[in-house]
């Protein structure tokens with residue numbers, strides 16, 4: 001099987017979009033973040049603000065990658081780091097304004113001033129965990145480091161979640177649409193028939209029944225198609241195990257088998273047909289169960305009438 005590989009393209013638009021959204025967003029978001037942390041000195045509020053701010057930065061990266069058609073996952077990570085870095089920098093500048101007063105103004109954004117400001121806080125402390133002595137030195141630096149790692153990691157992680165696993169049609173210049181859970185086939189990943197599929201014999205799929213096997217196992221197929229030309233199609237497979245707990249809640253465990261295997265247009269159409277067939281069969285089975293239950297209820301009703309009479 002052949003697999004999808006991102007082209008690696010990074011249009012200039014994507015870089016410009018990152019700057020055009022990142023700079024105003026971090027300036028505005030940074031104000032809320034920094035003033036929130038300074039004026040609401042509660043640890044859980046600080047943690048929530050950090051998570052919310054990082055999520056906003058990551059979401060912007062994801063949006064920029066989508067709109068800017070960035071097809072380079074390494075650069076996508078760099079975008080996330082850049083946005084996280086910008087976010088931290090402006091938040092520190094606003095932190096100086098929040099603690100020292102508005103007369104600091106734009107000076108807060110000067111790297112030399114910020115470095116001196118950080119050194120001052122390192123020596124003298126800025127806040128305490130429990131209203132006691134202010135945290136200083138290495139303990140304070142550890143808090144800063146944790147914050148920085150959190151902001152950068154979430155910015156990258158959320159940023160990547162939008163497009164890192166999405167295929168792109170270079171011909172139509174469009175992101176693919178994904179039909180998630182197109183088909184469930186009752187099999188486990190070690191079954192010989194499935195092994196043949198993994199070796200590239202997609203016709204072998206025909207030998208697997210729809211649905212889930214007696215142990216709750218299935219192979220779940222996702223189909224990724226270009227919305228315009230439908231010439232490029234990719235198949236992703238996961239081995240899933242569904243379990244039902246005592247309360248009837250269903251949970252699933254999924255394990256990736258392969259991602260974005262290239263398939264022909266005819267194969268994609270055939271799979272969609274199979275999905276329709278599976279849905280029709282499931283509906284028929286459901287209707288049969290309902291019919292049987294209705295018949296049983298009617299019989300019971302007759303029995304009741306008979307005994308009452």
Ligand SMILES: [Zn+2]
Pocket residue numbers: 169170171172173174226227228229230231232
């Ligand atoms: Zn296309």
